[in-house]
Amino acid sequence: MAADNAIKQRRAELNLTQQEAARRADVSLATWRRFENTAADIGALDGFRTDNLQGFARALKLSLAALRRLAGAEPGDESEVGEGERPVVVDRQTVDLVRLFNKSFTGDPLTPADAMALSTT
Numbered sequence: 001m002a003a004d005n006a007i008k009q010r011r012a013e014l015n016l017t018q019q020e021a022a023r024r025a026d027v028s029l030a031t032w033r034r035f036e037n038t039a040a041d042i043g044a045l046d047g048f049r050t051d052n053l054q055g056f057a058r059a060l061k062l063s064l065a066a067l068r069r070l071a072g073a074e075p076g077d078e079s080e081v082g083e084g085e086r087p088v089v090v091d092r093q094t095v096d097l098v099r100l101f102n103k104s105f106t107g108d109p110l111t112p113a114d115a116m117a118l119s120t121t
Helices: 006-013 018-025 029-038 050-059 064-071 092-104 112-119
Strands: none
Touching (some): 006 029, 018 050, 029 050, 050 064
16 A cells, blocks of 8 residues: 555545445446546546545545545645635544544534534534
C-alpha cells in the first residue's frame, strides 16, 4: 500500500478489502480499483458518475465533501468553502463524537455540525 494514497489508507482503517469496498459502494471491482488508483490525480473524480461518488463515500463512511477533500484537496484547502463562508474548525471532542455516532449508525455518516447539534439536544 502506497503511503501517499489516502483512499487506500481510509479503506485499510475500515479493514475493507477492495472487493468488499466495491460491494458496499455498489460498483464493480474494476471501477473501485480505478477510483483508488486515480483518486489522487487532479480532477480524477470528475470522471465518475455522481452515484458512483456517493457509493465511494458510503463505502468509506465519509460525506461526499470529505471524500473530495481526501481524494485531492490539501489539508486546509478552502476550495470547498463557499463565498462568504468560514471554514469549519473541528476539535478532537467533536471528531470523537462523530466517530461514535458513525460507528453505530448504518445510514449516511454525520457531519461534525450534525453531531454537535445532536449532542446539545
